Amino acid sequence: MSAPQIGIVMGSNSDWAVMQQAALILRSFDVAFEAKVVSAHRTPDLLFDYAASAQSRGLRAIIAGAGGAAHLPGMLAAKTIVPVLGVPVPSKYLKGMDSLLSIVQMPKGIPVATFAIGEAGAANAALFALAILATEQPVLAQKLADFRAKQEATVLAMDLPDVV
Numbered sequence: 001m002s003a004p005q006i007g008i009v010m011g012s013n014s015d016w017a018v019m020q021q022a023a024l025i026l027r028s029f030d031v032a033f034e035a036k037v038v039s040a041h042r043t044p045d046l047l048f049d050y051a052a053s054a055q056s057r058g059l060r061a062i063i064a065g066a067g068g069a070a071h072l073p074g075m076l077a078a079k080t081i082v083p084v085l086g087v088p089v090p091s092k093y094l095k096g097m098d099s100l101l102s103i104v105q106m107p108k109g110i111p112v113a114t115f116a117i118g119e120a121g122a123a124n125a126a127l128f129a130l131a132i133l134a135t136e137q138p139v140l141a142q143k144l145a146d147f148r149a150k151q152e153a154t155v156l157a158m159d160l161p162d163v164v
């Protein structure tokens with residue numbers, strides 16, 4: 001088993017249903033990743049350790065999902081220069097708008113790349129992480145091009161039903 005290139009972290013195991021969409025994408029591209037629960041407010045020491053060791057452990061990007069007052073991506077970014085890709089997880093009462101605004105509104109100086117709320121965001125964060133890796137891995141670049149071509153063919157083959 002090769003060392004993980006991408007870290008997937010989330011504030012709770014209740015985020016996994018959304019965040020596993022990122023894992024599924026990475027697995028389909030045969031890219032080694034790790035997935036772990038790291039809570040900014042419930043396990044702050046773990047958060048610091050994870051971020052502080054990310055670069056030396058070989059992680060090339062961290063996909064971080066959280067819901068509510070979602071400070072996990074921003075706090076990770078504060079402690080590492082490894083790119084952090086934030087995924088707003090839908091929340092019970094505000095449907096993830098709270099998560100989105102918490103993640104996207106990083107003050108100047110510490111960037112977090114922010115994706116769509118929910119499963120599309122998790123999947124796109126994984127595709128973005130692959131694009132980062134693909135800048136230095138031609139085999140992966142070709143796989144991404146193939147992925148795009150397959151999507152294109154699917155849409156071009158779409159039919160619409162007759163008007164009734």
Ligand code: RP5
Binds near residue numbers: 012067
């Ligand atoms: C956040 O609180 C997590 O990211 C999760 O989205 C939300 C709810 O967590 P649980 O109460 O399900 O553990 O920290």
